[in-house]
Amino acid sequence: MSSNNTPIYSPQSAAAQGLQGCRRCFRLVPLPLKQCDFCGAEVSLRKQHAVQNTLAYLFTAIVLFVPANVLPIMVTSEFGSSKPSTILEGVVLLWHHGSYPTALVIFIASVLVPMAKVMALLLLCWSVVRRSPHRVQERKRLLALTELVGRWSMVDVFVVALLVALVQLAGVLTVAPGPAALAFCGVVLFTMLAAHAFDGRLLWDHAVNLKGEKVDHG
């Protein structure tokens, strides 16, 4: 970061007092220390390279999102003929069978949530880089929501694991995992890592204007 990008901390923040809040044990650690003097966790005023790390994990997730949706997530073999199906084909099939709630759960958890999560984190990163002072409460809620729903995308991976274990009637009906299962698992884990690498405190730093006065947090 260049010199005109020196961080501005809100006057009420611990960082303005040179205190680093330990992310693990909530102890306030004075500035020169790099480790918490109680639990030994790494401490800093703000997570180092939070935006870069978040973006790195996000791009990994975006790259994995392609094979996760293009390749088959499972292969169903019925009486000798095998039929591979992607995530979306599975949703469409469920919809045609009339199991609308199941189709919706899979569609929301496997398609909507990962995409919304990636977009939300990109938006948050962009707002931090732009030092946006606006809508802090909304952005805080967006980050909390991202962290809350992230794990739910794993539903599809567990469904594949369960079906592979359960549907094993040799010659009649078998289910095998497809290559997309691992890729999709990667999408979920990397978006979770991305959300974890982000530092929500950055959102609040720019809620002060250049004179150091607090802007309405509204």
Next chain:
Amino acid sequence: MPGLTVQSSMACPICDCLVEMPALNADCAIYCPCCGDHLSSIKAESFDHALALALAGLALLLCATWYPFLGFSASGKEANMTLLDSATSLFGYDQPILGTIVFILMFAGPLGLLLTLITLLVLLRRPVAGSASHLLPLLARAVALLQHWNMVEVFLIGAVVSIAKISSMATIQIGLAFWCFIGFTICTIVSLACVDTVQLWRLIRMRHLAGS
């Protein structure tokens, strides 16, 4: 740890606001004055409730592993699976990485979480921790890590979705382990909700100061 003192304030983990922590009485909650987020709350005997629920969850998890989880029959053929089959059968299809991830997320992780949580809460219950006091931060750290990657409730929804997905193709028998797993999921979630992390670390620090 020299010069360790008791601190009466903390930084809000969400917005980094410096908050003076009042001496909390039972059944009180404290919220950040800047961002309004919940910081900490004290409920009478909540750690005892957490311990009881974690023990119940552990017993239910062991039952859920032992008994048949789901049964499946079509065209006169029948197949049964246990909970662990959902991870091990992936190894049979040359997916060792996926199998390992699923095994950790739905069995090893939650089992480790309950074991560390129970150890931590039992040690905290004893009036004099003695040599165990340096173990407490380590255990609390393990609990936080395992809690972050805990996905038992997601696995449960996955099981429900799987049943809905194949119930049109075949007859499904829901095994005893399935009901145990539902109980285990509820116990684990409620137990974790009973443990307030801020209060947990406050207790560990007090124990540490008393021991040194």
